[in-house]
Amino acid sequence: MIESITDSFIRKITRSLQRGKQVHRRLPQGGLIYIDRPLPFLVIFRHPEGQPDHPTADFLKANAAYIISHQERTEELRPLVQSIANAMADQFGAFMIIEVMAALPSTTDTDLFKVLGPEHQLPTTTETIVQELQNIKLSGIHTSVSTATNKPLLQEPLCLIPEEDLKKHSILMLGLQLRPIYKNDSTGKIYPLLLRTLREKVANAIKKTVFDFVNVQTTHHPVHFQALGRQAVNRVVWRIDKQLTSISDQFRFLLLVTPVNNNEAWEEFKKAKYEKAPTFHYRLMPVDADQLKRKLYNISIEKVDDPTLGYLFRDKRHELDKMLTMLADRNKPDFLYSSMQLYGTVDDQLLKIAEGILATVPESDHKSSPEIIPVSEFVAQAEQEIAFLKEQYPGLESGVDVRDDIVGLIVSKGRLNVGTDAKIPRHRAQALIQHEVGTHILTYFNGKAQPLHQLYVGSPGYEELQEGLAVLSEWLVGGLDHTRMRILAARVVAVYHLTKGCSFTDNFWRLKDAYHFDDETAWDVTMRVHRGGGLTKDAVYLRGLVHLLNYLKEGNELEPLLIGKIRQDYIPIVQELIYRKVLRPVPIKPRYLLDSSIQPKLEQLKSGISVFNLL
Known part of the structure; x- marks a missing residue:
């Protein structure tokens, strides 16, 4: 930390930016200057005299170029801001400053936001920030925005750049006043969730406003407003990413909830004439769930000031917490409730589709038993x-x-991993290889090729998109048959009845009697759904396929979904991180995207087809 902002300090900062370098330095009294790279904008916050306001200052840390200082330091801050603004205006043709401030408790303003802008200059930029702020939705809070002149920012004691200098160097000065609803008026205590949500939304509104300004007024033309975000990622992000990955790597969840005595339990069930639920045995637990949870919540995710990455990490911690709870509750009734939270349940629409498949798709499209491929082959x-x-x-x-x-x-x-007794129909071999290798292994290593480990470990809820992609790949290579579709539908029906309290034997007999599955298939579906105490994961195959077909029908592309183990609503997050150059392009493509003979099928998906059209 420096004691004062000297001429020498200002020259070093300006020279670094002119050379294309990042600036990250402490300022007096705990202030901070952070500029990710040369950019045509700067966001500023000054703590009120004698009343440090750290929650409002935190709003700036989601931006790629900001200064946090103090009002009593305005005199020495002024030449620093002027030097940066003039140098960047020369480089880009124009420059924009947004000063953020909190409304004082004594103010009579009831609007959530007040935008301070020039009365006659660049009204479209002012309109953009007003519109973006109005679009912010907060539960139970009315988002209102008013406008006022920016004259107070151009006069003493707040003035950082005189008005004539703004005009001379094509610099726009805006003010953004927030009503601090994230703070309790009487106690001063912070509402952390509201602060976090509002901070992220305001950061996006600022980026969109800057995007509008720079595209019209400067020589800088970013491809997307998210490209104006931070590209450099600080060390704490990589440390937390590794800590979460380390915890995830300590257990193999699916293996730990899959019975090791499947064959013996099947024989036991047959011997009991399918009337007594089997006894399943599982691998010994390699971890202490309570100890791992302690480690999990000791990870300081709150130190991540990047809203997008902070969200990713909190989301992953929540999922790991649920998984560890499920492992601790394995073979107990509570296992099912955590599974429903983690993997979801079956809604009426999905149940209707599953029952429709079972009612309309013929039981088999092979007249005789299919040829089984040897495991070695x-x-x-x-x-x-x-x-x-x-x-x-x-x-x-x-x-x-x-x-x-x-x-x-x-x-x-x-x-x-292939079971020694795996019975794989020869006509399904390539479909299953695309499912397992062309989707699951491919996305694992596409994720591993990224600097962010969460992309190969798997984002929470990634299974739905993963399995949707995997089943779609079976169709693309011509291996999705009637039997497979009926099994996916049967899993949905079995999960639905499991969540309604149905027993193992009842689910087994329903599949046999109502839907005419053979004994072994009915056993396999029922075992998968009831393992561990009730695993609702098997509903994600059909649900993921339905959602994926809708996604492609809307004109979206398949390739971005293969960047790692992500869920569908992570696409904008992944795209943002690609724009910000935090993530890299996808290195591995599946065979079906490279095979010209499969292109007509991919085009067919874009025109819109339902699961029933796949057969």
């Missing part, structure tokens, strides 16, 4: 597909493990 084909992906990205370290404690196929930590 399937493994060879899967390894060939992994080699194809590795050609695109040499950092892809994957493989196939054949295990006797696995039922069917499971991808875990970027590797494909």
Whole structure:
């Protein structure tokens, strides 16, 4: 920290910006200057004299260029702001300053925001910020915006740049006054959730306003308003990212909630003539859920001042908390309730689609039992597909493990696990390889290629989009048959009845009697849904497919969804981080995106088709 802002300090700051470098320095009395890179704008906050207002100052930290100082330091702050503004105006052709302030408790203003702008100059920029602030929606709070002249900012004692200098250097000065609804008037205590939400929304309103200004007034033309956000990520972000990943890596959730005695339990169930629920055994728990939770909540996510990354980390912590709760409650009734929170339930619309599939799709589109591919041959084909992906990205370290404690196929930590007794129809082999390798392994390593670990560990709720993509890939390579679609629908129906209190035996008999599944298929669906105490995850396959088809029908592209293990509503977040150059382009593409013979099917998806049209 420096004791005063000297001429030498100002020259160093200005020179750094002119050389294209980042500026991050302490100012007197705990002030801060942060400029991510040369940019045609600056956001300023000055603590009122004798009344430091740190909550309002925090609004600035979501921006890529800001100064936090004190009103009593205005005299020495003035030449610093002028030097930065003049240098950046010379570089970009114009410059914009937004000064943020909190309304004083004594003020009679009832509006949530007041914009202070020039009376006759650049009315469109003022209109933009007013419109963006009016668009902010807060539960139970009326968002009103008023406007006033910026004259108080151009006169003593607040003036940072004289009015004639603003005109000479094409600098626009705006003020943004907030009514501090995030603070209790009588106690001064902060409402942290409201502060966090409002801070993020105001930061976006500022970026959109600056975007409008720079595109019209300067030589700088960002492709999107989010491109004006911070590109540099401070060390605390990477530390927290690693801490969350470390906790996630300490347990393999799906393996821990999947029975290890599937074959024995099936024989036991058959012996009891399907009238007595089987006893399942699980792997020994490798972690103490309570200790891991303590570590989880000791992670200082509140130190992340980037709203987008802070949201990602809080979201992941919430998911890990739920998973650890489920592991602690494995084989107990509470397991189901946490599962419903984590993976959701079955709504009426999804149930209707599932029941429609079971009613209209023929029970089998093969007249005789399909040929089963030997496990060794399937493994060879899967390894060939992994080699194809590795050609695109040499950092892809994957493989196939054949295990006797696995039922069917499971991808875990970027590797494909195949059960020794896996019965895979030959006509479905390539579809399943695209499902497991072309989707799950591919997105794992696309995520690993990013600096942010959460993209390969998986964002909360990523399973729905993942499985939707995986099932769609089966259709794209021509392997999504009637039997597969009926099984996906059966899982939805079984999950629905599970959440309504249905027992294992009742769900099994419903699949057999009402929907005519053979014994082993009915067993497999029921086991998957009831494992651990009731796992609602299996509803995500069909739900993800339905949502994905709607997403593509709206004209959206498939490729951005493959950047890692994300959920659909993360797309704007991922896109923002790409604009900000925090994330990189997708390095690996699945075979179906590179195969010209599959393009007509991709075009068909854009025209809009339902799950019923896939068969």
